[in-house]
Amino acid sequence: MDEQLKQIGERLRGLRDVLDLTAEEVAETCGIDVDVYEKIERGEVDITISKLMKIARKYGVSAEELMFAEAPRMKSYFVVRKGQGMSVERTKAYKYQSLASGFVNHDAEVFIVTVEPKPEAHKIYKNTHPGQEFNLVLEGSMDLFIGDKTIRLEEGDSIYFDSGKPHGMLAVGNKAVKFLAFVVEK
Structure with a gap:
């Protein structure tokens, strides 16, 4: 099991617990079957960036908090030096390096x-x-x-x-x- 997928799943489960949501409610937000969503929470199945963005928007958190466990803090500007953006390798084939993750309400x-x-x-x-x-x-x-x-x-x-x-x-x-x-x- 990929460690980053497992961590994203744990953060999703934590968000659900904090907001007292059922797996069915979050799965519906994503437009996926609840069995698939539960596998995502266990880190057994990948979740797309767009589904993370849907969850973030619906429940008032940033996608970066779900992907990287970091909340944006910068309000005037945010610089990312070459090769230094927060990244997540969702599968062995796809790697995402965020360039806006530190800017609040981007x-x-x-x-x-x-x-x-x-x-x-x-x-x-x-x-x-x-x-x-x-x-x-x-x-x-x-x-x-x-x-x-x-x-x-x-x-x-x-x-x-x-x-x-x-x-x-x-x-x-x-x-x-x-x-x-x-x-x-x-």
Whole structure:
């Protein structure tokens, strides 16, 4: 069991306990089956960033508190030095480095996302969340799947899209892709 997934699950369980919520209520917030949610709390199943953001928004906490156990504190500005942002490796294939985690009440989630290459037969998991997303490829290349479209993005390419549409990504070739993800929820 991945230690970071286990810790996120423990924080979710703690939030539920503090707010006197049932697993069913939180699962409904995420739009997932309660059995899957309970596996997330046990650290047996990964949870997407967008589902963490839904929980955070609904219950008045920051997504960073759920991911990193740290609350934002800065109100005027927040600097992240190269390679120093708080990060979580949700699975062996995806690593998220937060660039806005220390700023109180930030209006957008900003991450550097690293996606490791997967075998061609790998199923692409598509996710949705309200709002819009901007991605800028920093290194490598990826296929971005939005609805039934596949868009190849190379280093330096960017895309802005409706994140309410099912979307997912896949690193192309045998090199990881690293991209800036800027998520603005409505």
